[in-house]
Amino acid sequence: MTTALDELAARLPSLRLLREPGDLEHYGRDWTRRWTPAPLAIALPANAAEVQGIVRWANDHRVALVPSGGRTGLSGGAVAAHGELVVSLSRMNHVVGFDAADRTLTVEPGMPLEAVHAAAREHGLIYPVDFASRGSCSIGGNIATNAGGIRVIRYGTTREWIAGLKVVAGNGELLELNRSLVKNSSGYDFRQLVVGSEGTLGIVVEATLKLAEPPPPAQTMLLALPSMDAVLVVFRLFRARLALQAFEFFTDIALRHVLAHGAQRAIDGEFPYYVVTEYDAPDAATQEAALTVFGEALEAGSVVDGVIAQSSAQAAALWRLREGITESLAPHKPYKNDVSVRIGAVPAFLHEMQALLAREYPHIEVVWFGHIGDGNLHINVLKPDDLSDDAFIAQCEHVTKLLAGVLKTHGGSISAEHGIGLVKRPYLDSTRSAAEIALMRGVRKVFDPNGILNPGKLFEA
Numbered sequence: 278m279t280t281a282l283d284e285l286a287a288r289l290p291s292l293r294l295l296r297e298p299g300d301l302e303h304y305g306r307d308w309t310r311r312w313t314p315a316p317l318a319i320a321l322p323a324n325a326a327e328v329q330g331i332v333r334w335a336n337d338h339r340v341a342l343v344p345s346g347g348r349t350g351l352s353g354g355a356v357a358a359h360g361e362l363v364v365s366l367s368r369m370n371h372v373v374g375f376d377a378a379d380r381t382l383t384v385e386p387g388m389p390l391e392a393v394h395a396a397a398r399e400h401g402l403i404y405p406v407d408f409a410s411r412g413s414c415s416i417g418g419n420i421a422t423n424a425g426g427i428r429v430i431r432y433g434t435t436r437e438w439i440a441g442l443k444v445v446a447g448n449g450e451l452l453e454l455n456r457s458l459v460k461n462s463s464g465y466d467f468r469q470l471v472v473g474s475e476g477t478l479g480i481v482v483e484a485t486l487k488l489a490e491p492p493p494p495a496q497t498m499l500l501a502l503p504s505m506d507a508v509l510v511v512f513r514l515f516r517a518r519l520a521l522q523a524f525e526f527f528t529d530i531a532l533r534h535v536l537a538h539g540a541q542r543a544i545d546g547e548f549p550y551y552v553v554t555e556y557d558a559p560d561a562a563t564q565e566a567a568l569t570v571f572g573e574a575l576e577a578g579s580v581v582d583g584v585i586a587q588s589s590a591q592a593a594a595l596w597r598l599r600e601g602i603t604e605s606l607a608p609h610k611p612y613k614n615d616v617s618v619r620i621g622a623v624p625a626f627l628h629e630m631q632a633l634l635a636r637e638y639p640h641i642e643v644v645w646f647g648h649i650g651d652g653n654l655h656i657n658v659l660k661p662d663d664l665s666d667d668a669f670i671a672q673c674e675h676v677t678k679l680l681a682g683v684l685k686t687h688g689g690s691i692s693a694e695h696g697i698g699l700v701k702r703p704y705l706d707s708t709r710s711a712a713e714i715a716l717m718r719g720v721r722k723v724f725d726p727n728g729i730l731n732p733g734k735l736f737e738a
Contacts, residue, residue, distance in 0.1 A: 281338045282318055289330045293368070295319035304363045307348040307355040309700060310610070311670070316343070316357035321368045325443065325451060325482040331364055332480070333449040335729045342729050344476035346387065346418030349410045351613045352698030354422065354475045354734050361732075364480060366417050372396050373483060381440050381457055383485045386417025393486065402488035405432035409600040417481045422696040423473035427600075430650035431522045432489070434694070436472045443483035444471055447725025457485045470720065475696045476731040478724040493559035495522055496567060497592035500574075501548035501582040502526075505631065508550055509624050510579045512649055518570045520557035525599045527551050527646035532598060534644060538605035540597045544582050552649075553599045555592075602646055606657050610666075611644070612673040614656040616684055617693035623652055626687045630654070633683060637676045653693040656680075674703075681707035697735045705736060 286294055295304070296318045305314025317340065322328045335342050341361040348355045357363045369385035370392070376383075382397055382404065390411040397404040406419065408426030418424070420442070425434040432438070441457035444467075454468035455461055471478055502508055508526050515521060529549050536542055544551075558564045567585070574580040586592035618626045634643050634656070641661060647654035658676075660669045681691050681704040691697075691704045705714065714736060721735075722728075 281334075281340065284338075285320070285331070285334045288334060289322075289327050291323065292327050292330070293321040293323075295321065304345060304348070304365055305343075305357040307350045307353060309351060309353045309356065309698075312353065312356045312358040312699070314357060315360060316363045317360045319363045319365055321365050323368050325445065328364065328445045328480055328482050329449050329451060331362070332445055332447065332729070335362065336447075336449065336727050339727065340729065341732050342480075343731055344417070344421070344480045346415030346421070347389065347410070347413045348418075349414040350418065350422060350698065351615060351695045352422075352692065352700040354696045354698030354731070355418075356699060359733075366415065366480075366482075369482065370415075375400055376457075379440070379457060379459075380488045381485050382488055383483060384416055385483060386415060386420070386481045388416050390414050390416060390419060397486075397488050400488070401491070403491050404438065404486055405489050406435050406438055409603060416484055416486070420472055420481055420484060421475050422694060425648065425651065425653065425694040427523045427525055427648065429648055429653070430524055431492075436469065438487045439468060439472055439484060440487050441485040442468050442471055442481055444479035444481050446479040447727065447730045451482070452479065473696070475698065475734050477721055477735055478730065480730070492522060493557045495555050496558035496564060497553065497555045497586040497595050498567065498571070499543050499584050499586075499595045499598065500552040500554065500571075500580050501544050501546070502550040502552060502579065503548065503581050505550060505627055506624065507579040508552065508649055510577075511552060511574055514574055514579070515554060515556070515570060516650070519563075519567055521554060521650065522557065523553070523555040524648075524650035525553045525646070526649045527553075527599055527602060528644065530642065531602045531644045531646050534605040535598055535601045538601060540601050540605075541594055543584050543595055543598065546582065548581060551598070553595055599646065602644070603655075603657075606644060606659065609642075609659040610669075611657040611659050612670065613658075613695075614677060614680060614691075615653070615693050615695045616656065616680070616689060616691060617651070617653045618684065618687045618689035620650070620652045622687045622689070623649065626683070626689065627654075629683050629687075630656075630680065633676070633679060637672075637679065641672075652689075677701075677704060684708070699734060702734070702736060 302314045304319045305316040343357040343361045345365040366387035370387040373383040442454045444452045642659045644657040685707040690708045
């Protein structure tokens with residue numbers, strides 16, 4: 278393929294191409310670390326025209342392309358292990374424009390989420406989608422997986438905040454989707470089809486994001502709970518009485534890991550479940566209402582202790598107990614499940630899930646936490662030192678198959694916010710019917726006739 282790469286370089290003389298082994302390894306993997314990277318090369322386009330040129334070249338030579346953002350995904354969606362050309366959008370990381378009347382911010386796909394937040398704040402507004410990997414994930418990757426995060430309960434997922442997209446389809450055509458219109462009923466909304474498509478329909482080269490007014494001042498509260506059932510009881514109570522911005526839970530095992538990683542304990546004693554919640558508290562009356570609700574939960578026994586942050590620094594310290602979990606688990610090579618059910622189905626699902634995990638992992642540590650307010654749970658299975666990687670993965674895949682069956686029973690999804698990628702591909706039929714999958718394949722064929730865009734992801738190419 279050296280000759281083909283030379284032709285690509287000749288067609289696009291300004292295109293950066295990386296071929297060094299270190300670059301191939303760095304750009305060829307995501308956070309799963311399960312596949313050995315083996316890309317053909319790394320292309321770093323600087324604009325949409327170069328992306329179009331890459332796609333047209335790939336069609337001519339039948340070279341598979343793997344679109345790449347921050348590669349923080351946990352489903353293998355950005356893995357290049359079979360000689361693909363990685364198309365890294367990291368150089369396309371600029372603000373294109375701001376529209377004050379429409380309250381939209383137009384950005385390139387390689388812009389980190391944290392930089393998007395900063396750009397919105399410059400105009401007195403916010404882009405409300407947020408999660409712990411904000412400093413390293415890219416907006417293009419967020420769009421590709423319809424990322425959610427910690428404030429879905431208040432603001433919804435990425436999908437709700439995309440006003441328009443420019444996308445290079447699999448045939449090299451540049452599509453302008455929705456043109457940032459608020460009302461547009463002129464046929465199919467391909468913008469929403471691209472959101473969550475994991476780079477299999479096209480490569481996002483520009484995104485126009487909706488912005489929002491900053492929320493009112495908020496308070497952050499950490500709660501200690503006596504049981505799993507109490508988590509849902511407290512959620513219903515707090516949601517009924519307070520304007521929640523976030524409601525996140527984690528277990529005592531998760532807390533132990535994050536404390537060992539450097540976080541500071543905020544509540545004395547050990548309890549089986551914890552919640553970090555954030556709610557509007559613009560005045561003394563709402564702050565008093567929060568104290569009243571906390572007191573009622575304490576008296577009812579659904580909460581056994583708690584603390585309210587008294588400063589922004591203390592609020593950040595409380596949030597670290599939740600947001601630091603993933604980083605604290607990384608050295609343990611966790612196998613991750615990212616699942617969701619309807620909020621109303623959470624109690625029954627949690628009991629069945631907990632019984633399944635206890636039965637199937639009797640001697641393996643399992644750490645789980647999640648966005649209880651939107652029915653999304655993260656399950657992390659930690660690899661024992663005396664178990665080989667292959668044996669560990671095999672056992673986890675067996676359990677995931679069982680978990681997929683439980684999810685199907687409860688009408689849930691095997692992927693809440695990290696996509697299907699390679700990891701969850703065998704379990705797609707637990708979430709989608711055979712008829713739906715057939716239609717998905719058909720749509721993919723229309724957008725990418727030669728199957729060059731991220732083949733093998735979502736379903737077999």
